[in-house]
Amino acid sequence: MTSNNYGLVPASAGALAEPRGVDEILLGFARMLRVAGVAVSPDRVQSMIAALGHLDVLDEDSVYWAGRLTLCSNPDDLPKYDAGFAAYFGGEVPKPSQSQPPQHKHVEASFGMDDHAPEGTGEQEDDPIPGMASAQEVLQHKDFSDLQPAEREELRRLFELLAPTSATRRTRRYGPNKRGITDAHKSIRAAMRNGGEMTRLARKRRRVRPRRLVILADVSGSMAPYADPMLRFAHAAVRRDQVHTEIFTLGTRLTRVTRELRLRDPDKALRAAGAAIPDWSGGTQLGEMLRAFLNLWGQRGIARRAIVVIFSDGWERGDPTLLGEQMQRLHRLAYSVIWANPHKGHAGYEPLTGGITAALPYIDHFVAGHSFASYAELAKVISHA
Amino acid sequence: MTMLEFDDPKALAKALDQTDYIADEGLATAAYLALRMGRPLFLEGDAGVGKTALALALAQVLQAELIRLQCYEGIDASQALYDWDFARQMLHLRAAESTGRTADEAELYDRRFLIARPLLRALEVSPAVLLVDELDRADDEFEAFLLEILAESSVTIPELGTIKAETPPLVVITSNRTREVHDALKRRCLYHWVAHPSFDREVEIIRRRLPEVSESLSRQVASAVANLRKADLLKPPGVAEAIDWAEALHLLGTRELTPEVASRTLGAVLKYREDAERIIQRGLDELLTA
Numbered sequence: 001m002t003s004n005n006y007g008l009v010p011a012s013a014g015a016l017a018e019p020r021g022v023d024e025i026l027l028g029f030a031r032m033l034r035v036a037g038v039a040v041s042p043d044r045v046q047s048m049i050a051a052l053g054h055l056d057v058l059d060e061d062s063v064y065w066a067g068r069l070t071l072c073s074n075p076d077d078l079p080k081y082d083a084g085f086a087a088y089f090g091g092e093v094p095k096p097s098q099s100q101p102p103q104h105k106h107v108e109a110s111f112g113m114d115d116h117a118p119e120g121t122g123e124q125e126d127d128p129i130p131g132m133a134s135a136q137e138v139l140q141h142k143d144f145s146d147l148q149p150a151e152r153e154e155l156r157r158l159f160e161l162l163a164p165t166s167a168t169r170r171t172r173r174y175g176p177n178k179r180g181i182t183d184a185h186k187s188i189r190a191a192m193r194n195g196g197e198m199t200r201l202a203r204k205r206r207r208v209r210p211r212r213l214v215i216l217a218d219v220s221g222s223m224a225p226y227a228d229p230m231l232r233f234a235h236a237a238v239r240r241d242q243v244h245t246e247i248f249t250l251g252t253r254l255t256r257v258t259r260e261l262r263l264r265d266p267d268k269a270l271r272a273a274g275a276a277i278p279d280w281s282g283g284t285q286l287g288e289m290l291r292a293f294l295n296l297w298g299q300r301g302i303a304r305r306a307i308v309v310i311f312s313d314g315w316e317r318g319d320p321t322l323l324g325e326q327m328q329r330l331h332r333l334a335y336s337v338i339w340a341n342p343h344k345g346h347a348g349y350e351p352l353t354g355g356i357t358a359a360l361p362y363i364d365h366f367v368a369g370h371s372f373a374s375y376a377e378l379a380k381v382i383s384h385a
Numbered sequence: 386m387t388m389l390e391f392d393d394p395k396a397l398a399k400a401l402d403q404t405d406y407i408a409d410e411g412l413a414t415a416a417y418l419a420l421r422m423g424r425p426l427f428l429e430g431d432a433g434v435g436k437t438a439l440a441l442a443l444a445q446v447l448q449a450e451l452i453r454l455q456c457y458e459g460i461d462a463s464q465a466l467y468d469w470d471f472a473r474q475m476l477h478l479r480a481a482e483s484t485g486r487t488a489d490e491a492e493l494y495d496r497r498f499l500i501a502r503p504l505l506r507a508l509e510v511s512p513a514v515l516l517v518d519e520l521d522r523a524d525d526e527f528e529a530f531l532l533e534i535l536a537e538s539s540v541t542i543p544e545l546g547t548i549k550a551e552t553p554p555l556v557v558i559t560s561n562r563t564r565e566v567h568d569a570l571k572r573r574c575l576y577h578w579v580a581h582p583s584f585d586r587e588v589e590i591i592r593r594r595l596p597e598v599s600e601s602l603s604r605q606v607a608s609a610v611a612n613l614r615k616a617d618l619l620k621p622p623g624v625a626e627a628i629d630w631a632e633a634l635h636l637l638g639t640r641e642l643t644p645e646v647a648s649r650t651l652g653a654v655l656k657y658r659e660d661a662e663r664i665i666q667r668g669l670d671e672l673l674t675a
Contacts, residue, residue, distance in 0.1 A: 043572060047424075051575075054421040055394070055414070065394075065414040069575040073568065075429065078578055173459035173524075188471035192493065196478040243525060299619065301521070301563025325659075329619075 022057060023049060026067075029088050033071060036080045044071050060089065159232040159266065163240040164379035166213040166307045169335075170206040180205030211307050211335060212244045213237055213382065216293060218312035219249045219277055220284035226342050226369065227280075228270070230311045233375050235261045235269050246302055250289035250312070251279035254296065286312060286355055287322030294329055307385045308334040309378070311369055313343055316355025324358035331362035336385035340369030340378050388420060388512045388552060389447050397446070405593040406435070406442030407586055415577040416443060425535055425556035427571055430579030432561060433623020439579075440516035440557040447555065449512035454503035456523035462530060466540060467505045470498045494544035504534055505548065513554040521560040528570050535573065582624060584611055590624055591631050598635045605642040605673070606631045610654065612672050618660040630654040644669035 030045045047070035055062035064085055072081050176183070186202035215234045219227055234247045238261040249255045260272035274280070294303065308330060316323050331337050339359065343349045345368030351360055360366070365381050368374040391397040397420075398413035408416070416439065419426040428436040444451035454465055474493050481488035499505075507515035517531065534540055535556060539549035558574060560566055582590060587607040591598065610627040622630075633653040639646050647669050655661045664672060 039568075041572070047422075047575075050422060051418050054418060061410060062394075062414070065411055066418070068411070069415050069418060069577055072578075073571045073576050074565075075562075075578050171459050172457070173461065185471055188475055189469075192471065192474060192478070195487070196475060196482065295619070300561060304563075329659075 022052065026052075029067065029084070030071065032088050033081065033084045036084045038071060038077045038080050038084070039073070040071050047071075063089070159229070159236050159375075162233065162236045162375060162379055164213070164233070164237045164382045165240060166211045166244065166382055167385055168208040169211050169305065171209050173207050174204040175207040177203055177205035179203060210241055210244045211305065211385075212246065212302065213241070214246045214298075214303055214306050214308045214334075215248070216290075216308065216310045216312075217247065217249050218284055218286065218289075218310070219251045219280055220315070221281040222313055222315045223311070223342070224281045226311070229372070229375065230369070231257075231261070231270050231273055232266060233311075233378070235266050235273075238262055238269075239264070246297070247273075248293055248297070249273075249277050249279075250286065250293070251277065251284050252282045253279050254289055254292040255279075256297070283317055284312075284315075285318035286314070286316045286359075287318050287320070287324075287326050290323065290326040290330065294326060294333070298330065298333055303330060303333040305333075305335045307336045307338065307382055309338045309340060309382065311340050313341055314339070314351070314353055314356030314359060316353065316358070320354035320358035323355050324362075327359040327362035331364075336364045337362060338365040338367060338378070338381055338385060339363045340367050340374070342368070342370040344368040345370035345374050388449065388555065391417060391420070393417065400446045401442050404442045404445045406438060407582075407589050407593065408439070408442075409582070409586060411577060412439065412579065415575055419557075419575050420447075420555055422575070423553055425558055425574040427558045427560070427566075427574035427576050428579055429560050429562055429576070431581065431621065431623055433625035434579045434581055435624055436557075436559040436579050437516065437518055440514055440518075440559075443555060443557065444514040447512060447514060449514045449555070450510050451514050451516060452503050452507045452510065452554070453516045453518060455518050456520050456527070458522055458524060460523050460527055463502070465502050465504050465527070465530075466534070467502055467542060468500045469494070470500050474498050490544075496545065499542070499545065504531075505540060507554040507556075508534075508538065508540060508548055508550040510554075511551040515554040515556045517556065517558045519561060520558050520566060521563045525564075525567065528567050532570050532573065581614060581621075584608065587611070587624060587627060591628055594628050595631055595635060598631050599640070602634060602639065602642060603631060606634065609642060609647070609672055613654065613664070616664065616667070616672075618655070618663070619657045620655070620660060622654045626654045626656075642673055644673060647673060 026045060026049060030040045030048070034040045048067050051066040051070050052063065055066055057063065067085065068078070068081055072078055174180075174183070176186070180203045183202040183204035186204070187198065187200075190200065190202060191198045215237060217223075217227075217230045217234060223230070231247075234257075238245045238247060238258060242262055245258065246256070247258045247261050249257055255277050257273040257276050260276050261269045263269035263272055297303070327337070339356075341351075341356070344351075344366065351357060351366070365385065367378050367381055369378065391400065394410065394413040394417040397417045398408050398410070401408045401413065401416075415426055415428075418424070428439065430436055440453075441451060443449075477493065477498070478488050481492075501509060503515070507513045520528070520531075537549075538553040539547055541547045558570075581587075584607055587610065588600075588603050591603040591606060592600065595603075606627055610622050610630070614621045630650060630653045633650045634642065634646065637646065637650065648665060651661050651664065655664065
């Protein structure tokens with residue numbers, strides 16, 4: 001199919017000035033993509049080589065498409081792939097406009113209004129690979145290992161006891177059940193075994209499944225003291241039911257951390273999530289973030305008939321009207337909207353800030369979120385929602 | 386029977402063009418490789434960009450039967466693969482009894498009592514294009530089941546034996562990304578993100594679908610739709626909506642897209658009240674300026 005004898009001529013001379021074997025060139029390309037954050041596995045590279053066997057290896061567009069079709073597996077990969085391809089082969093990327101999925105309007109909250117972020121967060125700086133953390137954002141990362149060991153130990157034990165389960169819903173699928181309607185299929189199947197004699201009626205009933213639980217955690221500066229317990233709670237929820245739990249963080253960007261939190265060990269999981277979140281302790285615009293969540297995930301299905309928990313102090317820097325609009329949208333999609341606000345646990349708290357007043361009409365359960373006890377209470381609210 | 390062969394992606398694009406499906410280079414390459422490599426084609430993209438239409442066009446081009454499996458929550462093997470027609474078996478049994486003989490088992494589990502659902506049909510019919518539509522709607526355990534069938538291109542029915550496809554079907558899987566499809570499945574597929582078409586391609590698509598609509602109106606619709614896609618809406622219009630809009634305008638006898646006629650027909654292209662309000666607030670003149 002492919003041999004090492006014919007060379008893949010790069011569009012312009014560069015790192016690839018001297019012709020090398022196709023496989024070697026492609027392996028280098030794959031290595032580079034892996035560094036850029038595309039999950040390129042060896043079998044995917046094999047596929048690319050196989051795909052190129054059917055196309056014209058000397059045609060740049062063919063090489064581009066052979067790689068894109070085999071190495072990428074979700075729209076987030078495409079900009080990284082385009083950037084990687086352009087850099088590695090040094091040529092123009094064919095039709096970059098077409099390969100930019102609309103999802104990729106990365107939400108960058110308004111800059112400058114953010115008084116919590118450290119000085120000089122150059123967020124407007126060119127981000128060569130959208131979706132990757134810029135150096136400045138990396139600086140803002142919090143290292144979970146900095147926590148006091150005793151504190152961490154205690155939290156860990158407490159949070160492992162928490163296992164927030166969501167309420168159940170009936171599915172379209174039936175399962176065998178002693179009570180319920182007659183399962184004609186199964187009854188006849190049983191009768192067939194007895195030479196057509198119907199001896200008993202099998203019954204079936206709609207199965208139940210847990211409702212999807214979506215946790216949106218605000219990781220802005222004002223929520224920093226609560227970030228660790230918040231994510232530990234989220235981790236406990238993901239560990240409890242991996243399939244039906246989704247976790248996102250809201251900051252200057254929307255980040256999905258479900259995958260990271262699936263790691264069994266809470267500390268490892270939190271460290272992984274911490275590394276994935278590019279905007280620790282920055283500012284946030286809740287309305288913008290919520291809109292991003294609803295556009296990218298919520299409306300497509302994740303929030304539909306789900307139990308959605310928002311962890312936030314409701315400190316909205318942007319326009320509260322937008323937050324209100326988006327909360328209304330969320331409320332229409334979700335089965336139940338729960339807002340956990342750490343301030344609510346403090347004596348004398350009144351929900352008066354612009355954000356929370358705009359959101360309040362669309363919240364089904366408004367709960368506190370400042371102590372372990374309030375988290376235990378939250379778990380209870382979730383299971384009864 | 387084997388599938389028709391095409392020399393390169395361009396040849397396939399040309400054939401697709403003859404069925405009025407205008408594929409860009411990426412899509413043509415994806416379909417071409419899926420055919421040549423015998424891999425399923427996994428298509429993602431916004432609603433209405435022509436994912437399902439591609440499967441239809443491919444079936445036409447390959448002169449293959451299109452077999453469609455619409456996924457939904459709770460779909461299982463008996464709805465997707467095969468099922469025994471127990472009622473008919475029972476009747477057969479009773480009929481045999483009435484003539485005074487007992488039907489043996491082999492007779493009862495005959496091929497004629499087997500109901501072939503889309504996946505089994507796709508293996509039996511040759512050549513076939515199997516469209517697994519909106520896979521993201523099915524449960525995750527269904528993916529694992531699908532994976533096995535796609536990998537083997539065969540299925541074993543305990544009572545009958547193994548049924549293997551003579552020519553493996555060309556499989557097109559679509560997803561709207563309501564949930565993440567498992568990596569194991571994606572790894573076995575060619576992945577293509579179907580983007581909204583470029584302006585020229587969209588005009589061409591509208592012209593092909595609605596030859597009665599004038600060139601200038603098609604261009605106006607395509608340009609307004611392109612503007613709408615940039616307007617940060619809850620549901621940006623797809624090609625399907627552009628076609629609907631052009632058709633609605635044509636039916637109203639419109640020669641030129643004016644703000645007045647646009648506001649009357651906005652429902653053909655925008656599917657949320659909020660979106661329509663936002664666009665009207667911003668002014669339709671702005672929308673219609675190229």
